[in-house]
Amino acid sequence: MSSLTPKDPDAFQDPLENYDPKVYEDPLEEALAEKTVSEICHEPFVTISPDLPVHKAVEKLAGLHVSCLLVAEEGKLLGVFSDRDVLERVALEFDAVKDRPVRELMTNNPVYVYETDSSAAALTVTAACGFRHVPVLDVEHKVVGIVSPQRVTAFLQQHFVK
Template sequence: MNEPQKSGLPGNDFQDPLEDYEPPEYSDPVEQALGEETVSSMKVTPYTSIAPDTTIGDAIQQMAGMHHACLLVADGDRLVGIFTDREIVDRVALEYDDMVSRPVRDVMTTDPVYVHGEDTLAAAMCVMAVSGFRHVPVLTEDGRIEGIVSPQRVSEYLHSRTGVL
């Protein structure tokens, strides 16, 4: 008599790939925190957002007054762009007099790279490293702005959590 099949595949040679799964072993507390802690577990606020029709001059004044390197550009609680010190240097500085009264939507980065609060710290650091951005917006699963993550915030969190760094 034939034995029942273990899967929908022909034959009885199916092996569950997770059968021998062993949880990762970490070499130190920083590595463990990066691999297990989520972005939402750290401080992702404060952040500052502006409307897309905010003038470039007003946005720059806000950034300078708060000593921030970026502003999230939002339509309500939805991220539509990011305005950073890079945009100021690359797109505004040489033509400042002509640009100062234009809306930030003209020079912001549209569709910015972002992470979710449920992503691990390692995933957030990877996004920053691969994309080349120091500040990455944090969104909820339904797309609302939750905050912003930066290498400095990750470093401060890891230090407070592990005592290292």
């Protein structure tokens, strides 16, 4: 009987031979769990200096037809400046604040994700934290992109069964 045969100590035994990969009922759930943020389109993105005057930042938002600028210094994320910041802190005070540096009116310490995080993390920032634009960093904490709601919905549609 083979079970009584002593095993060859040098024979390779795969430690994962009994591993059953998780089975997902929905392809979208699988994508959220298994795909990383880097697989959601997160480029192009626009970074500005924290010393840029507010009116220049507003012109940049309008001219590039984007809703959010990443404020970074030497690749490190300091904050974000978005349409919502314009609404909340600039619109009614424009003449008083237009020449001030954007660092004074940006949103500090934005919630971000790493490109190696699960793609679901990008949805968490919107669904749980309430932020629509999610900066993406690499493991060196350098800015590498931004995930917008349009990019999230495009990602969701990619994983719908045609």
